[in-house]
Amino acid sequence: MITKGNKKIIRGWVFYDWANSVYNLVISSAIFPIFYNHETESAYLERMQLVKLPDGESATVLFFGSEISSSVLFSYVLSASFLTVSILSPLLSGIADFSGNKKRFLQFFCYFGALSCISLYWFDAKHHMELSMLSVYFASIGFWNSLVFYNAYLPEIAEPEDHDKISARGFSMGYFGSMLLLILCLVWTQVFDYDARWCFVFVGIWWIGFSQITYAAIPNNIYDKKPQKGVIWKGFQE
Numbered sequence: 001m002i003t004k005g006n007k008k009i010i011r012g013w014v015f016y017d018w019a020n021s022v023y024n025l026v027i028s029s030a031i032f033p034i035f036y037n038h039e040t041e042s043a044y045l046e047r048m049q050l051v052k053l054p055d056g057e058s059a060t061v062l063f064f065g066s067e068i069s070s071s072v073l074f075s076y077v078l079s080a081s082f083l084t085v086s087i088l089s090p091l092l093s094g095i096a097d098f099s100g101n102k103k104r105f106l107q108f109f110c111y112f113g114a115l116s117c118i119s120l121y122w123f124d125a126k127h128h129m130e131l132s133m134l135s136v137y138f139a140s141i142g143f144w145n146s147l148v149f150y151n152a153y154l155p156e157i158a159e160p161e162d163h164d165k166i167s168a169r170g171f172s173m174g175y176f177g178s179m180l181l182l183i184l185c186l187v188w189t190q191v192f193d194y195d196a197r198w199c200f201v202f203v204g205i206w207w208i209g210f211s212q213i214t215y216a217a218i219p220n221n222i223y224d225k226k227p228q229k230g231v232i233w234k235g236f237q238e
Contacts (some may be wrong), residue, residue: 009157012217014170016150019210020110021174022181022203023143027117030182031189033074035123035196040070043125061129077133081140088141089148096149103220106149110211113142118204121197153218181206
């Protein structure tokens with residue numbers, strides 16, 4: 001058991017927002033969507049032997065032999081990741097609660113998501129669109145599932161009256177951290193004219209690196225639960 005309100009643990013918990021919010025800004029919102037549009041449009045123009053996209057026409061990609069709008073495909077892949085998270089989260093949360101291994105699940109999805117972001121460096125819309133979209137799919141699952149276990153820590157480390165204040169601290173840390181990396185990525189691509197693909201590597205390294213501060217501070221088995229048989233079935237029941 002731990003004492004709620006421990007400042008060191010709360011600081012460590014808050015810092016995970018600094019670590020993982022770079023996914024939301026750089027991958028979900030700012031740089032990767034622009035990169036994705038550029039890559040899929042370039043692949044389309046090359047396939048159709050065009051110089052530029054005709055007015056009113058949108059780029060399509062070949063995905064498992066079928067032609068589909070690149071923007072629609074992106075939405076479908078993200079939707080599939082959200083559906084996967086909605087199925088996995090209740091089951092894995094039950095297993096984590098029953099086994100007391102919440103921290104291990106948080107670490108797994110953090111590393112899974114971060115490494116998937118790094119793998120976007122090899123995004124190839126011309127020759128390997130299916131594999132490339134797997135990186136998008138897995139990165140989204142890693143990010144959102146890690147948040148499930150991250151948020152589940154708050155009631156265990158802080159009193160209810162402090163939840164809003166601590167959550168606001170986490171949000172602020174995430175905002176400033178992600179903005180800092182975004183600025184660095186913009187300088188990297190716009191000022192020095194380096195390849196934007198490296199920004200996805202930066203996201204993964206940033207996410208894994210700064211999350212170590214969180215893992216060093218938060219406990220794993222808060223209620224000192226002992227290993228038992230049938231943890232998957234009992235977790236599913238829970």
